[in-house]
Amino acid sequence: MRKKLSRRQILTGLSGVAGVVATRPLLAADSAEQLSLEKIDQLLASTRQQGWAPSGLGQRSAFESPQRLPLYNIASGTPLQDLHGTITPADLHFERHHAGVPTLDPDMHELLIHGMVDKPLKFSLADLKRMPSVTRVCFIECSGNLNIRAGEKTTPQQLSGLTSQSEWTGVALSTLLNETGVKGKARWFLAEGADAAVLARSIPLAKGLDDAMIAYAQNGEAIRPEQGYPFRLLLPGWEGNTNVKWLRRLEVSDQPFMTREETSKYTDPLKSDKSRLFSVVMDARSIITSPTYPSVLSKGWTEIRGLAWSGHGKIVQVDVSVDGGRRWQKAALQGPVLSKAHTRFTLPWRWDGTGTELLSRAVDESGYIQPTRRQLIDSRGLGSLPYHLNCILGWQVRSDGQVLYAAEPWA
């Protein structure tokens, strides 16, 4: 039978406090006897005064302060170890810009589409917003997203923080190309930014007509200046560099333009002394985000959590090893699993206090399996420009509970 509560107990909230204590067997918490009147008084403090009023713009809790971190002095990384689910808050989306963030007035800025088209056209932000819109969730990852010099005391953010995910809204590029028309011999287009880097990449027309988007919104609001305001090219699953921000010009052509960004940069030197050009699709990879450095584990149950993604489509499986790779278990994938999108994986794990190493391995719907570091080095060789390093990463758990990145030398 349920105990009857007095009106006074309900008003002061005492019953609530007692209830919380009684249902906390998972934590080594104080028993009801140990809960002093002073503690109870503190717990009730928030109920004795009016909270703050509604405001024009919300803020994070004063107790939470996730931060992007500068990486290699040219970028800032997402704090992967501090986030949950799959969407990156827009103000924590990683940044990479080659000549800073330009200030672009949407009333002045336009997108020109010309070259091998029937009718060259210009589009303002207002024009784009009037057209049929599309929305999708996908990741953007820099192809240089692995710090090969990382030591043991490295967080996921410092190791691989140049990947983030948003819900993007904009106009399908195919809708715009339908307006301009494209000549029969057209096969490529140049995408050029309006920043001081005038970053430009050649993109196959097939990708442009497939799932390319001119994105003007990020997680429901105008795209952030760091992400390309007023609009950027979004190429789901393709290396970050091809997702040209502050987009001002698309020139349709029958051949690639061989820009600086696709010849001297963003090519992959191979063992054979040759280089791989236009290696633009991001292969599958995964990273455990918890427990990782700087966590200190306590014995007992914990949930291993991480992210897996692939530029080739959906993640179909993530395997986790809690014994340095001897045995692998299937992690649970948090649905809905989307194509070309960060996918959250979890695995409950009971740590017995012995030192070990945690690993994760992603498999995508094309059948591709995330390679080990050895397999990656053996298949590609390692030149001086390390792009597309998507190998399995490990986290050492020491017997004192300290979790460290299992750093290994690259060459």
Ligand SMILES: Nc1nc2c(c(=O)[nH]1)N[C@H]1C(S)=C(S)[C@@H](COP(=O)(O)O)O[C@H]1N2
């Ligand atoms: N115009 C322009 N677009 C750009 C860049 C740039 O410097 N200028 N950097 C590229 C690189 S290298 C990456 S990884 C992504 C990063 O996108 P983000 O800053 O929105 O995360 O933008 C790409 N688009």
Ligand SMILES: [Mo]
């Ligand atoms: Mo990048």
